[in-house]
Structure formats: structure tokens, C-alpha cells
Amino acid sequence: MLNLVVVFLFFFGIRSYYGQLSIEKAPLNQILIQCEDSYSSGSPLDVQVRLYNNSDKRREVTITDFSFQILNSQNEQIYSFRQSQPVRGVLDPFVSRLLFDLKREKEITNLPSGEYLIRVELAVDGKKVSAEKKFLSVERYELIVENLKDFYFVGERARLKVNLLNQTSRTQDLRIDAFSASLKQDGRLVWQSAVQVKPLWQNVRVGELVELADVEVPFDREGVYSIQFDCVVNGSMNSLVLPVACVSSSERNLRKxxxxxxxxxxxxxxxxxxxxxxxxxxxxxxxxxxxxxxxxxxxxxxxxxxxxxxxxxxxxxxxxxxxxxxxxxxxxxxxxxxxxxxxxxxxxxxxxxxxxxxxxxx
Incomplete structure (x- = not known):
């Protein structure tokens, strides 16, 4: 009898507990804002808006009052797109459909550093749906290396071209105070060189590349290495580390x-x-x-x-x-x-x- 009482209390206690919990269903229509959390100023901002059908049925819908906004941290509007004209379409079960692609409407490349908010609102068959997403814009100078191979053979030299990209929100002069290249293996420095470069580049536009230097890196023995480039631009240090291997031979077939x-x-x-x-x-x-x-x-x-x-x-x-x-x-x-x-x-x-x-x- 005691065991039966315990089971009775346990069973109805559990039912009572879960009966107090609210069970929320997923919304029938859901907006998906696809955008990187961190965006590099100077490159085109890539944002896509999709409408997801949470139903297991194929549906014909009418979309109206579409609104897309980008706001800065002071709640100031940076960009706005609106379309009130109805758009009709078909949504397959559990499938999303592209509603808006920012790159097709406007190329935005010069957002200053800071946090931004994307806000999307629309109506599906008269019912309002909305979503928001935050992202961070980062201004920087980016080192870009050309001609680097995945691996080199013993005794070979890597002949590289190093460029500097203005990934800020404005045209500016670039002052190069120092530039160096180094080769490390297991954190141990095995080769280093200070490279002479042009000290001043004037009126470098947003997204523009300047050619810093041609660098030759020697490989004398087998192993896994990292090539590091360090460049002081307008008083700030910018570094790039890339993996590379040195081998005595490569695979002759594709069986692996x-x-x-x-x-x-x-x-x-x-x-x-x-x-x-x-x-x-x-x-x-x-x-x-x-x-x-x-x-x-x-x-x-x-x-x-x-x-x-x-x-x-x-x-x-x-x-x-x-x-x-x-x-x-x-x-x-x-x-x-x-x-x-x-x-x-x-x-x-x-x-x-x-x-x-x-x-x-x-």
C-alpha cells in the first residue's frame, strides 16, 4: 500500500508540474537574417533575408509591407529599403525562400567601426512578422600574400608578393613604419628579415591594395612551419601568420x-x-x-x-x-x-x- 501511494503521488505530481509549463509552438512564418557577426569595413556588406515556412504543408502566401533597415548604435538610420507592393509566392514545407539580398540593391562598403542593428518587418497574409540581428563593423589594415604554396621542397625558396589592403571606412594616407618577415618552427625562430618598403602611400581609397614588397623565404629542412609578416601602419601593428610545410617528396598517386x-x-x-x-x-x-x-x-x-x-x-x-x-x-x-x-x-x-x-x- 505504501508503494502504491508513493507511485500515485509521484505520477500526479509530475503531471501537475508539467501542466503548469507553457508549451509554445514555433511561429508559422519565421524571418532568417543571414549576416556575419563581424564585418570588415571596406568590403561589400553581405546580408540576405529569408522567410522560413515552419509548416509541414505547401502554402501559397502574400507578402506585403516589407521593410529593411540598418541602424547604428545611436539608432540613426544608415540604410532603408521598403516595398509595400504585394508579392505572391509558394512556400514548400520546412523550406526557406529568399526575400531580400542587400548586394543586389545597394553596395555598402564604408561602415565605420561600431555595432549595427538590422531590423526586418513584413506581413504574411496580413499577419506581421519581424526580426532583428546585430553585427559588428571592424576597420583595419589587412596584409594579403600572393603566390604562397601549401608546401615547398627542401632547398626551395618561396617567392611571395605582400600587399596591404585599406579595410577602413575612408580614403587615407598610409605610413609604413616597419615591415618584417619571419619563419618559425614549433614556435622557434629559424629565419627573419627586415624588409625595406615605401614609407608613405597617399590617398589610398577604401578597398584599395598597395604593393608592399617581394619577399623570398628559404626552406632548408623538412618540417611544418609558420610564416609571419608584421607591419606597422599609421602607428598600429598588423600581423599575418600562415602555415606552410617543407617536404623531401610528394605523393605520386591519389590512393589516399x-x-x-x-x-x-x-x-x-x-x-x-x-x-x-x-x-x-x-x-x-x-x-x-x-x-x-x-x-x-x-x-x-x-x-x-x-x-x-x-x-x-x-x-x-x-x-x-x-x-x-x-x-x-x-x-x-x-x-x-x-x-x-x-x-x-x-x-x-x-x-x-x-x-x-x-x-x-x-
């Missing part, structure tokens, strides 16, 4: 890697299609490849990309992106149907081929 893609099997002409093609290293070893050619085509479209030769360093159990299909490449897909993705990776001694299909609907 395979090709993989995250391309969808089914997609719509109306969707924002984006996917990548990777080379996968399924082993516990570092793989160093000298690739002669990478070829990617999408039939029957006109997309045909070829590049190489290049060097690839694949760390253990890693993937290496060899191709990217961006939403703005969608002009290659103009009709519904079956598309065949063909990929070829070739070295001097070996070759990998990959094939898959995508069904594109209206």
Missing part, C-alpha cells in the same frame, strides 16, 4: 584521397543554389599532392572550370575545397531538368574521376 561534394540531389530554379567539391583525406597521414589539373563541368550547362597546376597539403582526416558553386553562378542553370556534375583531379602519375547528378525543378 577521394572526391566528395555536398551538391544537393534535388533543387529548385528559385532556390539559392550553393555547393562545393572537396578532396578528402581519409588517412591519419599528411598528404602532399602536386596536382596538374582540376576540371569541373556541369552538363548540359556551359559551366566548365579548369585550373592547375597547384600544390595541396591535406592534413589527417581533412577535406580540401577544390571548387565552389556560388549563387551568382546560377546563370549556368536556366532550365529544369537533370544536370550531371563531372569532376577530374589529375597528377603526373594518377587520376581521379567523380560523377553525380542533380535534379533541378521549377
Amino acid at each position: 584521397v577521394k572526391i566528395y561534394t555536398d551538391a544537393p540531389k534535388l533543387a529548385s530554379l528559385k532556390s539559392s543554389l550553393e555547393f562545393s567539391v572537396y578532396l578528402l583525406n581519409d588517412t591519419k597521414d599528411n598528404v602532399y599532392l602536386e596536382v596538374e589539373e582540376i576540371a569541373v563541368s556541369l552538363l548540359p550547362s556551359s559551366l566548365d572550370v579548369r585550373k592547375g597546376p597547384t600544390r595541396m597539403w591535406l592534413t589527417p582526416y581533412s577535406k580540401y575545397e577544390i571548387f565552389k558553386f556560388y549563387p551568382y553562378s546560377a546563370a549556368a542553370i536556366t532550365q529544369p531538368g537533370t544536370y550531371k556534375l563531372l569532376v577530374k583531379v589529375a597528377t603526373k602519375n594518377d587520376r581521379l574521376d567523380f560523377e553525380t547528378t542533380m535534379q533541378i525543378g521549377e
Whole structure:
């Protein structure tokens, strides 16, 4: 009897407790604001607004009174877009649809440092929906290195071009007080050089590159290294550290890697299609490849990309992106149907081929 009483009290106590909790359903319509949390001033601000259908049913909707705003920390309006004209469309179950792409409407590149707020409001079938998202704008000077390979052979020298990018919100003079390059292995300095550069660059525009110097870095023994560049610009230190390896030989075949893609099997002409093609290293070893050619085509479209030769360093159990299909490449897909993705990776001694299909609907 005592046991029965305990079970009775426990069961009804639990029911009473959970009965007091409110169960909130997900909203039928949900706004998704896609934007990086940290934005570098000087580059185009990338913001997309999507409407997500939380229903398990296909719905025809009417969207009205669309409003998009960017506000600074003083609640001052930086940019505004409004459209009151109704837009009708179809939302598939649990799928989002692109409503607004900032890059298509306005190129914003010169936001001063600080916190900003994106506010979106609209009505779906007469019901108001809203969302907000904050992001941070950062002004800086960015070092950019060209011609760096993933790995070098013993006795080889890396011949690099180092540039400086004005990632601030305004045109300004750049005073270079010092510039140096160094090579480290396991935190130990093995080579260093102070490089002579032009001390003053005048009227450098937002997003403009200036060529600082050509640098040669020697590699005398095998190992994993980091190349570091330090540059004092207008009194502030700017550093860039990049990994690089030195080897005595590279792989002669492709048996340790395979090709993989995250391309969808089914997609719509109306969707924002984006996917990548990777080379996968399924082993516990570092793989160093000298690739002669990478070829990617999408039939029957006109997309045909070829590049190489290049060097690839694949760390253990890693993937290496060899191709990217961006939403703005969608002009290659103009009709519904079956598309065949063909990929070829070739070295001097070996070759990998990959094939898959995508069904594109209206």
C-alpha cells in the first residue's frame, strides 16, 4: 500500500508540474537574417533575408509591407529599403525562400567601426512578422600574400608578393613604419628579415591594395612551419601568420584521397543554389599532392572550370575545397531538368574521376 501511494503521488505530481509549463509552438512564418557577426569595413556588406515556412504543408502566401533597415548604435538610420507592393509566392514545407539580398540593391562598403542593428518587418497574409540581428563593423589594415604554396621542397625558396589592403571606412594616407618577415618552427625562430618598403602611400581609397614588397623565404629542412609578416601602419601593428610545410617528396598517386561534394540531389530554379567539391583525406597521414589539373563541368550547362597546376597539403582526416558553386553562378542553370556534375583531379602519375547528378525543378 505504501508503494502504491508513493507511485500515485509521484505520477500526479509530475503531471501537475508539467501542466503548469507553457508549451509554445514555433511561429508559422519565421524571418532568417543571414549576416556575419563581424564585418570588415571596406568590403561589400553581405546580408540576405529569408522567410522560413515552419509548416509541414505547401502554402501559397502574400507578402506585403516589407521593410529593411540598418541602424547604428545611436539608432540613426544608415540604410532603408521598403516595398509595400504585394508579392505572391509558394512556400514548400520546412523550406526557406529568399526575400531580400542587400548586394543586389545597394553596395555598402564604408561602415565605420561600431555595432549595427538590422531590423526586418513584413506581413504574411496580413499577419506581421519581424526580426532583428546585430553585427559588428571592424576597420583595419589587412596584409594579403600572393603566390604562397601549401608546401615547398627542401632547398626551395618561396617567392611571395605582400600587399596591404585599406579595410577602413575612408580614403587615407598610409605610413609604413616597419615591415618584417619571419619563419618559425614549433614556435622557434629559424629565419627573419627586415624588409625595406615605401614609407608613405597617399590617398589610398577604401578597398584599395598597395604593393608592399617581394619577399623570398628559404626552406632548408623538412618540417611544418609558420610564416609571419608584421607591419606597422599609421602607428598600429598588423600581423599575418600562415602555415606552410617543407617536404623531401610528394605523393605520386591519389590512393589516399577521394572526391566528395555536398551538391544537393534535388533543387529548385528559385532556390539559392550553393555547393562545393572537396578532396578528402581519409588517412591519419599528411598528404602532399602536386596536382596538374582540376576540371569541373556541369552538363548540359556551359559551366566548365579548369585550373592547375597547384600544390595541396591535406592534413589527417581533412577535406580540401577544390571548387565552389556560388549563387551568382546560377546563370549556368536556366532550365529544369537533370544536370550531371563531372569532376577530374589529375597528377603526373594518377587520376581521379567523380560523377553525380542533380535534379533541378521549377
